[in-house]
Amino acid sequence: MREQRPQHENSEGPDRWEAQLRKGALEMAALASLWEGRLYGLEIIRFLETNSRLVVAEGTVYPILSRLKSEGMLTSEWVEAEAGHPRKYYSLTEAGRERLRQMADAWVGFANGLSRLLEPVLEERGMAK
Amino acid sequence: MTVQLHVEDYLADLRASLGPVTLDEREEIVREIAAHIRDSAEEGASVEAVLARLGPARALAAQYRDGLLIRRASRSISPVLLLRAAARLATKGLSGIVVFFVGLFGYFIGGGLVLTALLKPIFPANTGLWFRDGHMIASGTQLYPPGPPAHEVLGMWYLPLHLIAGSLLLLATMFLIRHSLRLSQRWQQKLGRLRHANQAGA
Numbered sequence: 001m002r003e004q005r006p007q008h009e010n011s012e013g014p015d016r017w018e019a020q021l022r023k024g025a026l027e028m029a030a031l032a033s034l035w036e037g038r039l040y041g042l043e044i045i046r047f048l049e050t051n052s053r054l055v056v057a058e059g060t061v062y063p064i065l066s067r068l069k070s071e072g073m074l075t076s077e078w079v080e081a082e083a084g085h086p087r088k089y090y091s092l093t094e095a096g097r098e099r100l101r102q103m104a105d106a107w108v109g110f111a112n113g114l115s116r117l118l119e120p121v122l123e124e125r126g127m128a129k
Numbered sequence: 130m131t132v133q134l135h136v137e138d139y140l141a142d143l144r145a146s147l148g149p150v151t152l153d154e155r156e157e158i159v160r161e162i163a164a165h166i167r168d169s170a171e172e173g174a175s176v177e178a179v180l181a182r183l184g185p186a187r188a189l190a191a192q193y194r195d196g197l198l199i200r201r202a203s204r205s206i207s208p209v210l211l212l213r214a215a216a217r218l219a220t221k222g223l224s225g226i227v228v229f230f231v232g233l234f235g236y237f238i239g240g241g242l243v244l245t246a247l248l249k250p251i252f253p254a255n256t257g258l259w260f261r262d263g264h265m266i267a268s269g270t271q272l273y274p275p276g277p278p279a280h281e282v283l284g285m286w287y288l289p290l291h292l293i294a295g296s297l298l299l300l301a302t303m304f305l306i307r308h309s310l311r312l313s314q315r316w317q318q319k320l321g322r323l324r325h326a327n328q329a330g331a
Contacts, residue, residue, distance in 0.1 A: 041161060042168045059184035062161060063192035066154075070200060087168070088161045 026064050028107070029054055031073065031092065031100040040079075040087040041065065065090055073099055135176060136166055139186050146190030150197055158193055203310035208236050208299075211306045218313055228309040235302030242295030245269045249288040257281035 033047045068074045073096035078086045147155045169179040202214030218225035248270045249256040259267040261279035
């Protein structure tokens, strides 16, 4: 007797894949948001929402910033605002800048290759519509 | 007032759920999330909406714990920390489960070899490797060691040989878990690059 494989693995696949990709992309996006200068957590979230199509889950950003900091990619400092409360500002370290450069190079090369690969798929979808 | 209590409950839950994270890191995390809630509220968002966007305190804490535990363990030599990180990896997929059980087995057998090697000088007659008719019938420290015709073959060589074998197995287990933890981190980074590639292709 052959056992039937459960179907849910396939049906959940694309969503889970996209969720993992989104989560993974945040690392590069967070580094990129700090390229021009230091920002605090909420500013990073707003920057990403405004300047990229990434829908940012706020609860995901802070653990990523914490991880990048402990990997030496970022530094942080608490800054007392003139009016208001202290905020934790993040800045890129030299290692962080170098990592972002490498990520950007890899992304551009990979994205160009993938765009060519996906052209027929997208054209067919366009014709169907 | 109720809103303030709501925030305090959330932060208390977050602090409690960050258990394994060091005290300094824990306070830093709670302080930053408190600042985020205040900043968002100043922008005009309701506290309920801000907390909803942050997600449940326990889920938020789990994300911090995963990142910190796996990264710290990938540079550690502590079997407890490594096994805890491997257990966390085991919740993420089949390969993690394999790493956890191989790690558990490696530490158990490696630790056993080292322990019996150290027991050899204390219980020389009870510790050894016994053969009968060309087949190994017992090894380690035995409460009732096999009598003739079985015979012990290593003598005091048992100590260095098992000490070396046990230490090598413990080291191999440590490197296996650390390597797996680093691979899992690299995999996360690759997913990030793929995501951007996908956005550009779409």
